Amino acid sequence: MERLQKIISKAGAASRREAERLILAGRVTVNGLTVTELGTQADADRDVVAVDGVNIGAPKQKLYFLLNKPGKCISAVRDDRGRRTVVDLLPEVEEYIYPVGRLDYDTEGLLLLTNDGELMNGLLHPRYEIEKTYIARAQGLVTADDIRQLCRGVMLEDGMTAPARAKLLEVADNGAWSRVQLTIHEGRNRQVRRMLQAVGHRVQSLKRTAFAGLTLAGVPRGRYRSLTAGEVDRLKKIAGAAAEVPAGAGHKES
Template identity: 45%
Template sequence: MEPVRLQKYLADAGVASRRAAEELIRQGRVAVDGVAVTTLGTRVIPGAQSVTVDGRPVAPGPAPVYILLHKPRGVLTTLRDPFGRPTVRGLLRGVKARVFPVGRLDLDSEGLLLCTNDGALAHRLLHPRFKVDKTYLVTVRGRPSRDDLGRLAAGVEIEGGRTLPCRVRRVGGTRRASVLEVILKEGRKRQIRLMCEAVGHPVTRLVRVAMGPLALGDLPPGAWRPLEPAEVAALRAAAGLAGAETG
C-alpha cells in the first residue's frame, strides 16, 4: 500500500478531522512505530506500521472504493428508506465496503451514480466551485425555441434562486417532444426539472450520462461495476486532486 500523510491516516480512521489530527501531531500525542511524531509531513504505510494516539492503537481506515451504478427509475438515491421502498443499496449486491452515493438522482431520474467512500473526491465533484461537469439527456414536452434554450443556458429563477450558466442544446426529438443535452456545474434538488418547467417544457425523462470524464456508457439499468484505475485518476484530476492522496 502507498504511504499516506499521518493526518490523513488519522482522519480516515475516524480519530479526528484532518485539521484536528494535525493539532494532535503538533502536541506530540501521536507515535509511529513507538516513536512520537511532531512533523506534519510524516508519511506512514497503512497496515505496515503501527500508529498510536495517547498510547492507544489506531487501525487504518478502509481502502477507497469507487463504484459506477446505473440507477433505474423508481429507485431512491439513499442507503435506507423507512417505508421500505427500493434504494440503491439494494442494487449494490456484492459490494462489501460501506459506500455512499455522490449527489442525488430523484426517484424518477435515471443514469450514472457514483458510489464511493472517498469523501474528499465526493465533496469536490458536488461543489460548484470545482466546476466538474454533469451531463444529462433530458426529454421534454414540445420543441423549445432558441430563446427558451438561451434562457436555460443563461440561468433561470427557480426555488432557491437563479441557476448558474450552463450548456444546453437540442440533440433529437419530434414535433411533440425534444431531447436536450444539459451540462451543469451545480446540482440543486430537482434543478433540471424546475428549469425546464420555468420555460414551459416539462421533463418526461431525465438520464445522467456523465460526470466529468466518467461516462455511463452501455452499463445496463440496475447494474454496477468498479471503476478502472484510469477512470479514478481522470475523475480525481477533473476535481483538482491530481497527484493528491486518495480520500
C-alpha cells in the first residue's frame, strides 16, 4: 500500500505536490469512489485509481516531449473554464501525459511533458537547481544597475531570490521597453515577472527559451517533438533519477 499522491506521481499523472491539490479538489477516485483525504493509501496493482475520470496505471511506455508553448494556453491537463491546455496541442498522444512544472497562461516557450513521474519530480526538486532561461520584454529602460540587482538577487514578498544570470539584449530607441535575458534555478510562482517588477519594470511579454540544457531549436511555436534517448538519459542524470532509458524514448513529432 502507498499514499495516493505517490501512486499518482509514479504514474506520471502529476507531481506529488500537484497530486495533493488534485486529491483535495475531489478530482481523484479509487475504485470509483472520490477521495479527498491526503493520507489515503491504495494498492497500485489492485485498485483502480483515476484522475478526472481517466484511469492511471503504470505507463506501458515512458514518453517525453518538448513543446514550444504558445500564449493563451494553460499548463495543465484540463481546465474547468474550457480554455486550451498544453495537452490539447499533442492530439496524437493518447497516453496520459502531464507538464513538468508550469508556464503562465500568457508565457510562451519551452515546456516538457511526460508520463515519467520519477523524472518529473527530480526536475522539479529544488535540490538539483535545474536552470531555466527566459527572455522578457520589460517596460521602460532597464539599466546596468537593474541588471546587477537581478544578478545579486532581489527581495520578493516570499524572500530573497537566489543570484541569477541577467543580460540586457536590446533597448527601444525611445527607451519605452527593454529586452532582458534571465537565467534562474528556482521555481517560484511568476518569479521572472516579479523579479523584474521588483527593479521597477513590468513584464510585457515572456518566453522560456531553455530548460535543463534543452532549447527550442527547430520547434516552431505551438509544435512539439519527442526527446531523444540521449536527451532523456542526460535529464535523468542531472535530476538524480535512474539513467535507464527505454527504447523509443518518445512519440511521433508534430
